Amino acid sequence: MKKIISGNEAIALSFGDSGGVFASGYPGTPSTETLEEVARLGEVYCEWAPNEKVALESAIGASIAGGRSLSTMKHVGVNVAADALMTLTYTGVNAGLILMVADDPGMHSSQNEQDSRNYAKFAKVPMLDPADSQEAYDFVRAGFEISEQFDTPVMLRTTTRISHAKGVVEQTAKIQPKVGEWVRNVPKYVMLPNFGKIKHVEVEARLLKLQEFAESSPLNRVEMGDKALGIITSGVSYQHVKEAYPNASVLKLGLVHPLPMNKIREFAGSVKRLMIVEEMDAIFEEQIRAAGVRVDIGKDRISLCGEVSADIVRAAAGDAVAKSAAPVEGLPQRPPTFCPGCAHRGLFSILSKLKAFVSGDIGCYTLGALPPMSAMHSTICMGASISAAHGMAKVNEIAGRTEKPVAVIGDSTFFHSGITGLLSMAYNKSNALVIIMDNRTTGMTGGQENPGSGRVLQGEPAGQVNIKDLVKVLGVEHVVEINTYDLAATEAAIKKGLETPGPYVLIDKNPCILRYRVKKPTIAVNQDTCTGCRACLKAACVALGLTASGDKPKVRIDPNICNGCGVCSQLCKFDAMSEA
Amino acid sequence: MNVFNIVIAGVGGQGVLMASKVLAESALKSGMDVKQNEVHGMAQRGGSVISFVRIGDKVSSPVVMPGTADILISFEPLEALRYLHYLKPGGKVVYSRVTINPSTVASGLALYPADVEAQIKAKCSNSHAIEALSIAHEAGNAKAVNMVMVGSVMKSLPLESGVIEGVVAELSQGKGVDVNLKALRGGAAAA
Ligand SMILES: Cc1ncc(C[n+]2csc(CCOP(=O)(O)OP(=O)(O)O)c2C)c(N)n1
Ligand code: SF4
Numbered sequence: 097m098k099k100i101i102s103g104n105e106a107i108a109l110s111f112g113d114s115g116g117v118f119a120s121g122y123p124g125t126p127s128t129e130t131l132e133e134v135a136r137l138g139e140v141y142c143e144w145a146p147n148e149k150v151a152l153e154s155a156i157g158a159s160i161a162g163g164r165s166l167s168t169m170k171h172v173g174v175n176v177a178a179d180a181l182m183t184l185t186y187t188g189v190n191a192g193l194i195l196m197v198a199d200d201p202g203m204h205s206s207q208n209e210q211d212s213r214n215y216a217k218f219a220k221v222p223m224l225d226p227a228d229s230q231e232a233y234d235f236v237r238a239g240f241e242i243s244e245q246f247d248t249p250v251m252l253r254t255t256t257r258i259s260h261a262k263g264v265v266e267q268t269a270k271i272q273p274k275v276g277e278w279v280r281n282v283p284k285y286v287m288l289p290n291f292g293k294i295k296h297v298e299v300e301a302r303l304l305k306l307q308e309f310a311e312s313s314p315l316n317r318v319e320m321g322d323k324a325l326g327i328i329t330s331g332v333s334y335q336h337v338k339e340a341y342p343n344a345s346v347l348k349l350g351l352v353h354p355l356p357m358n359k360i361r362e363f364a365g366s367v368k369r370l371m372i373v374e375e376m377d378a379i380f381e382e383q384i385r386a387a388g389v390r391v392d393i394g395k396d397r398i399s400l401c402g403e404v405s406a407d408i409v410r411a412a413a414g415d416a417v418a419k420s421a422a423p424v425e426g427l428p429q430r431p432p433t434f435c436p437g438c439a440h441r442g443l444f445s446i447l448s449k450l451k452a453f454v455s456g457d458i459g460c461y462t463l464g465a466l467p468p469m470s471a472m473h474s475t476i477c478m479g480a481s482i483s484a485a486h487g488m489a490k491v492n493e494i495a496g497r498t499e500k501p502v503a504v505i506g507d508s509t510f511f512h513s514g515i516t517g518l519l520s521m522a523y524n525k526s527n528a529l530v531i532i533m534d535n536r537t538t539g540m541t542g543g544q545e546n547p548g549s550g551r552v553l554q555g556e557p558a559g560q561v562n563i564k565d566l567v568k569v570l571g572v573e574h575v576v577e578i579n580t581y582d583l584a585a586t587e588a589a590i591k592k593g594l595e596t597p598g599p600y601v602l603i604d605k606n607p608c609i610l611r612y613r614v615k616k617p618t619i620a621v622n623q624d625t626c627t628g629c630r631a632c633l634k635a636a637c638v639a640l641g642l643t644a645s646g647d648k649p650k651v652r653i654d655p656n657i658c659n660g661c662g663v664c665s666q667l668c669k670f671d672a673m674s675e676a
Numbered sequence: 677m678n679v680f681n682i683v684i685a686g687v688g689g690q691g692v693l694m695a696s697k698v699l700a701e702s703a704l705k706s707g708m709d710v711k712q713n714e715v716h717g718m719a720q721r722g723g724s725v726i727s728f729v730r731i732g733d734k735v736s737s738p739v740v741m742p743g744t745a746d747i748l749i750s751f752e753p754l755e756a757l758r759y760l761h762y763l764k765p766g767g768k769v770v771y772s773r774v775t776i777n778p779s780t781v782a783s784g785l786a787l788y789p790a791d792v793e794a795q796i797k798a799k800c801s802n803s804h805a806i807e808a809l810s811i812a813h814e815a816g817n818a819k820a821v822n823m824v825m826v827g828s829v830m831k832s833l834p835l836e837s838g839v840i841e842g843v844v845a846e847l848s849q850g851k852g853v854d855v856n857l858k859a860l861r862g863g864a865a866a867a
């Protein structure tokens with residue numbers, strides 16, 4: 097039966113159909129739905145790991161124990177898992193292992209735009225790059241076969257437009273999962289230098305064999321058409337190419353590392369102009385040029401930044417694109433913001449007021465960096481809030497500055513990589529304040545479970561980490577619980593934390609209102625008392641709005657949107673707001 | 677049939693994705709090829725959302741290029757104006773008249789333009805405003821705005837209304853079936 101599903105759903109479905117036994121990942125757009133779908137399908141064991149390194153290492157263990165395994169993450173997750181990956185490539189696998197990585201060209205929801213194909217080159221592992229949901233489905237099966245045939249982990253790379261775009265998929269016959277032998281093989285799995293040296297030679301030999309495989313594999317196919325223009329491409333770029341030039345000759349790469357250089361040379365020789373269409377880095381182009389093949393159009397005409405589109409392909413080849421009216425300029429932007437009722441709102445309205453230096457992290461709370469709060473001054477990667485604040489604190493100490501930096505981090509991010517930073521703070525005696533927003537979910541990526549939420553991926557009950565106890569065990573003496581819905585009390589607690597020397601931790605435990613569907617009574621504005629001073633608008637809540645009435649516009653609250661957190665009413669100096 | 681390009685715009689939380697799903701499934705049921713794509717993630721928190729549904733004999737790219745959309749369905753007037761350039765010459769825009777303040781307006785950093793509807797009319801001769809919220813209320817749920825909007829364009833799509841109704845019934849649960857079908861028909865009647 098034909099289904100219309102996303103690339104992520106296709107990977108999940110195929111994992112179950114291809115004898116998959118174990119899956120572990122960490123949420124991250126655009127990869128998240130893959131594991132959620134494995135859980136929904138309910139056929140194969142799967143779990144959220146606290147971070148990507150743990151996820152990949154668990155998949156390695158599963159493979160050694162004889163089960164086909166899958167690890168899922170977003171592009172930056174591979175940075176976290178890279179330590180495992182770079183030696184996994186030496187040990188190889190027992191049962192097949194796929195590392196699914198979802199790139200985000202165009203940065204729809206990411207902090208950078210790295211191209212994971214670099215990792216395939218770096219780790220010398222094969223990488224598959226599906227061009228639609230059907231290929232995403234098929235490439236899981238192919239990936240396990242390659243993994244086991246060549247004794248290598250396989251990277252399955254998607255991009256946002258593959259992971260999230262829906263297309264038609266037909267399933268193939270199901271392979272029943274079977275668990276193989278749990279092998280003991282010291283020279284293969286214990287990477288002491290002596291064994292590693294042997295393994296490195298094997299890795300290089302494996303790459304040559306894979307190259308041979310790439311030359312003849314149907315994963316790389318030539319679609320010969322008009323020979324005036326020949327295009328080498330892969331992934332979603334292939335779809336843009338077909339859209340732009342339905343009749344051009346195309347060499348479509350499904351296995352994007354290692355490259356089938358003979359096939360490429362032959363294709364290049366049979367067309368008049370050779371164009372390479374790839375999103376982000378010039379991975380194909382650099383290798384193809386280095387092999388001495390003439391490239392007529394490539395990264396000189398297609399940006400290294402952002403996504404490719406059919407229009408970009410046509411423009412690069414020097415052809416006209418459909419005329420469109422210019423977008424209307426000067427419209428108010430509609431950036432994302434804290435949900436009405438979110439506990440982060442109260443915290444950031446205080447941090448904004450106190451003008452503290454906020455060392456931020458990655459989660460919904462990063463939106464506190466946007467105006468009018470503008471209360472976050474650095475955000476690098478998951479976990480960096482605490483460790484960077486520590487570095488700041490030490491330099492402040494050296495410079496004789498008494499001001500304490502404030503690190504803000506969410507529960508999921510704290511479990512991911514904040515704990516070690518806090519350990520360093522306690523160990524190295526940091527003069528910093530850390531605020532942990534424990535809303536018991538991984539909010540930004542859509543509300544996934546985590547070790548503090550009390551449930552596992554499938555929704556079944558699990559143990560719940562007590563962050564306060566954990567922080568104490570790490571060696572932090574001052575740990576205080578706060579309630580960010582109470583602005584005055586929160587302000588007092590933060591001030592105390594800033595005045596007390598040494599590491600100091602505040603924890604807010606209000607749940608994510610979106611994930612836990614919290615609905616509180618709405619607030620209304622008394623139009624007679626409202627002076628139109630706009631103090632409440634600092635709450636940056638979409639339920640608030642100015643309505644012209646008389647000479648000065650007054651504030652109204654949309655009762656369909658308000659979630660009664662009371663932050664705006666506490667900002668009001670004229671007592672104009674109360675429960676509706 | 678050549679590819680028919682649909683763009684659906686709105687605000688995070690308005691049900692743009694559900695509307696897209698209804699259209700995509702209806703196309704599949706009608707034996708067509710389909711690609712559907714939206715960008716989620718940050719868009720959830722009240723941000724601007726845009727979704728593409730492309731249907732036809734054979735669809736390659738999941739992305740609609742500016743200047744090529746046959747129809748733009750917007751759940752909010754400002755978002756209709758924001759994405760109006762996706763329409764091809766002669767393309768049609770249908771939008772819900774209820775405004776939702778962007779966070780920039782709500783926090784006093786910008787003003788909601790007073791003449792959004794007039795600007796849409798001036799730029800597109802084939803524009804239609806729908807009282808989607810009141811129709812959704814009548815159907816029994818303010819959240820059914822997305823179904824009202826699908827209903828309002830039903831006759832302009834290369835899809836049978838009966839097929840769309842069938843898919844809506846299939847995808848809705850319990851009491852939602854009646855509400856959604858009422859909303860769909862209410863939208864169709866208002867178009
Ligand atoms: C290494 C890495 N993995 C995953 C992500 C995707 N990601 C962004 S924010 C986030 C977690 C946010 O959860 P939490 O810290 O609990 O804050 P909340 O959003 O709930 O406020 C994740 C997983 C990332 N940016 N980097
Ligand atoms: S999803 Fe949760 S944490 Fe994120 S902004 Fe909304 S309420 Fe806050």
Ligand code: SF4
Pocket residue numbers: 436437618619635637638639640653657658659660661662663664665
């Ligand atoms: S309008 Fe005020 S009380 Fe209601 S959710 Fe927004 S900030 Fe909270």
